[in-house]
Amino acid sequence: MDTCCLIFFFSQLTACGFGLRGQQTLPEQLRILYLQPDAPYDSFTANLRRSLRAQEIKLVESPQQAPLTLVASRPELPDSNMATSQSSLTRVYTLNYAVTFKLINQTGKVVFGPFRLAASRNIIIGQNQVITTNNQMDVSVEGMQKDILDQLYYYLHSNSLRALVPNS
Numbered sequence: 001m002d003t004c005c006l007i008f009f010f011s012q013l014t015a016c017g018f019g020l021r022g023q024q025t026l027p028e029q030l031r032i033l034y035l036q037p038d039a040p041y042d043s044f045t046a047n048l049r050r051s052l053r054a055q056e057i058k059l060v061e062s063p064q065q066a067p068l069t070l071v072a073s074r075p076e077l078p079d080s081n082m083a084t085s086q087s088s089l090t091r092v093y094t095l096n097y098a099v100t101f102k103l104i105n106q107t108g109k110v111v112f113g114p115f116r117l118a119a120s121r122n123i124i125i126g127q128n129q130v131i132t133t134n135n136q137m138d139v140s141v142e143g144m145q146k147d148i149l150d151q152l153y154y155y156l157h158s159n160s161l162r163a164l165v166p167n168s
Contacts, residue, residue: 119147
């Protein structure tokens with residue numbers, strides 16, 4: 001009986017998208033990074049800094065202090081696409097969010113990238129709601145930022161990056 005409950009529990013976790021990150025370690029050359037964001041005061045950049053520090057990556061104050069620099073473009077939130085339902089009572093907006101990253105060495109040579117990470121969300125707005133005053137957009141943007149940070153985690157821990165990053 002206990003085994004059946006455990007199997008059911010884990011199947012439900014994987015069905016909702018939960019997955020363990022694994023034991024893949026970060027390449028030694030990425031343990032110290034300089035972060036060069038195009039939008040240094042953006043909420044995404046603040047979340048990016050927190051995410052990198054949570055991965056035990058030391059962020060330094062100048063590019064000379066790190067073997068590699070992580071360059072992050074200004075987050076793109078292009079115009080959303082809107083579709084109206086047949087009853088005209090609701091509108092469905094598709095929001096897209098993307099950030100382009102690359103790793104460069106101290107001489108400015110691109111070591112990895114550029115690679116574009118993107119996420120999207122659908123928002124359903126009622127006939128009498130205004131998207132700019134609705135917190136669904138803010139919540140969706142936060143969710144898309146988290147998705148991109150998760151994708152970046154996997155890129156930084158990938159074997160393909162490990163093979164390209166020079167040994168220190």
